[in-house]
Amino acid sequence: MSAAGGSFTADEMMTVAAARALRDGARCFVGIGRPSTAANLARRTSAPNLVLIYESGTIGAKPDRLPLSIGDGMLAETADAVVSVPEMFNYWLQPGRIDVGFLGAAQLDRYGNINTTVIGDDYARPKVRLPGAGGAPEIAASCREVIVVVRHDRRAFVERVDFVTSVGFGAGPGDRERLGLTGRGPVLVVTDLGLLEPDPDSRELTLTAVHPGASVDRVREATGWPLAVAADLRVTEPPTPAELTALRALEGALGMTERSERTERTEGREGHEGMRKEGSA
Amino acid sequence: MAQLTSLTEAVAALVGDGDTVALEGFTHLIPVAAGHEIIRQGRRDLTLVRMTPDIVYDQLIGAGCARRLVFSWAGNPGVGSLHRFRDAAQRGWPVPLELEEHSHAGMANRYAAGAAGLPFAVLRGYAGTDLARHTATIRSITCPFTGEVLAAVPALNPDVGIVHAQRADRAGNVQLWGITGVQKEVVLASRRSLVTVEEVVAELDPRPGAVVLPGWAVTYVAEVPGGAHPSYAAGYSERDNDFYRAWDAISRDRDAFTSWLAAHVLSPAGAR
Numbered sequence: 001m002s003a004a005g006g007s008f009t010a011d012e013m014m015t016v017a018a019a020r021a022l023r024d025g026a027r028c029f030v031g032i033g034r035p036s037t038a039a040n041l042a043r044r045t046s047a048p049n050l051v052l053i054y055e056s057g058t059i060g061a062k063p064d065r066l067p068l069s070i071g072d073g074m075l076a077e078t079a080d081a082v083v084s085v086p087e088m089f090n091y092w093l094q095p096g097r098i099d100v101g102f103l104g105a106a107q108l109d110r111y112g113n114i115n116t117t118v119i120g121d122d123y124a125r126p127k128v129r130l131p132g133a134g135g136a137p138e139i140a141a142s143c144r145e146v147i148v149v150v151r152h153d154r155r156a157f158v159e160r161v162d163f164v165t166s167v168g169f170g171a172g173p174g175d176r177e178r179l180g181l182t183g184r185g186p187v188l189v190v191t192d193l194g195l196l197e198p199d200p201d202s203r204e205l206t207l208t209a210v211h212p213g214a215s216v217d218r219v220r221e222a223t224g225w226p227l228a229v230a231a232d233l234r235v236t237e238p239p240t241p242a243e244l245t246a247l248r249a250l251e252g253a254l255g256m257t258e259r260s261e262r263t264e265r266t267e268g269r270e271g272h273e274g275m276r277k278e279g280s281a
Numbered sequence: 282m283a284q285l286t287s288l289t290e291a292v293a294a295l296v297g298d299g300d301t302v303a304l305e306g307f308t309h310l311i312p313v314a315a316g317h318e319i320i321r322q323g324r325r326d327l328t329l330v331r332m333t334p335d336i337v338y339d340q341l342i343g344a345g346c347a348r349r350l351v352f353s354w355a356g357n358p359g360v361g362s363l364h365r366f367r368d369a370a371q372r373g374w375p376v377p378l379e380l381e382e383h384s385h386a387g388m389a390n391r392y393a394a395g396a397a398g399l400p401f402a403v404l405r406g407y408a409g410t411d412l413a414r415h416t417a418t419i420r421s422i423t424c425p426f427t428g429e430v431l432a433a434v435p436a437l438n439p440d441v442g443i444v445h446a447q448r449a450d451r452a453g454n455v456q457l458w459g460i461t462g463v464q465k466e467v468v469l470a471s472r473r474s475l476v477t478v479e480e481v482v483a484e485l486d487p488r489p490g491a492v493v494l495p496g497w498a499v500t501y502v503a504e505v506p507g508g509a510h511p512s513y514a515a516g517y518s519e520r521d522n523d524f525y526r527a528w529d530a531i532s533r534d535r536d537a538f539t540s541w542l543a544a545h546v547l548s549p550a551g552a553r
Contacts, residue, residue, distance in 0.1 A: 069522075130362070
């Protein structure tokens, strides 16, 4: 695809769109992989005062390059505070001090529920054993709001997740309240094709924007349930030159371009392989 | 008072077949060399506990040391999945692996309860997830003051807790800093403990934000410089991200893994 900033990939559009969704000054609980890339991009572009919080206990990390893990040394060296893991979850996450939880998913359903545990119907004999929950269940429950970043295809966008690792809106309206989940739940899903937001009444994820070059038909084709489309569907602004430059500088420093190409190939061959990079670690 | 000894002697004295063993380290200060020593000593039927099983647990599992894994996230951070873990969980190679899985919040609280000598911990967690349906150690409890229904998880009290740290003095007092994870909790929660350190020094000078474990709260201390590699010890080494990436290819294939293990862990050159 091309735009004023030159040509860009669908993955770059996804990361840029995710970065734009972060409000300057917000306190953001960052999962590793694409959420971390987007959050670090936001700090370099539209949200210089974004507070990055990694579950390793680093609060207010200001890394000068992308960390590979949630516990790279520079996160601690540049943080405002470094706390133990029990303190992170009990004092900082649980009481609702964190504005945005930024998560990935292997599977996501129409109510924004997330699976990062197993693919297949039988938990004891999974088709694919995924890494598991990490911090995600409580991030999804207790952050004031949740943003999910995930590639858009039918493997990921399923009618029902095989395993509910982290709750979005459960089975529909009222479930979060019934379960005592204190945060608002998912407010935005950013994919490589567009943006989805929960319908205010039904809580069902609804297509509210398509990225340049993606059509509604293509998004529906990549979604495993009959996808609702907003009446005022928008088209995402393409990445600006400044956004693309900042993103490529970040990914270049980690050798990410090469890695993400490899991941695409691996995903094609082995199903949910590439998903392992996403979400909380 | 913690006894200063060699890694080989400490592991031989502490870890027996069938034990519940936690080697902790949240990305930082992972006691990898101690894990290799457990593999060399041929321990079997271990219940391995860890919030974030990564490469060293993949190696312990692939070497056939583990019967059961208690965990919250098993992956190679930023790289991908753990292939030895998956092979054991999906296909029972080299031996079947039972799983008991939690969230990070649940595991952290289980250690904290263990350190505090309490039978269980309370948290606002797991509500609406399928974890509670599959993991017997997730229950609910009603707050006697407010009536709120909360999650309850039992304390973790491993037979042996093992961590890496930056330094100890000759009396076995341990000092660690940077990302401290659950290092303190796992040592205090465990019946016996081993801390491997980058160096033993005459005196521990104070460090801002450091965790100090008094020698009388630790069973053994062993000096193992570089003992966290490919993890790291802040102030001594950097995380070897290239090795984490390289592990993906090494671990994907059973034969490649077995050869790597023979060359780098089981051979005399691998021993410390």
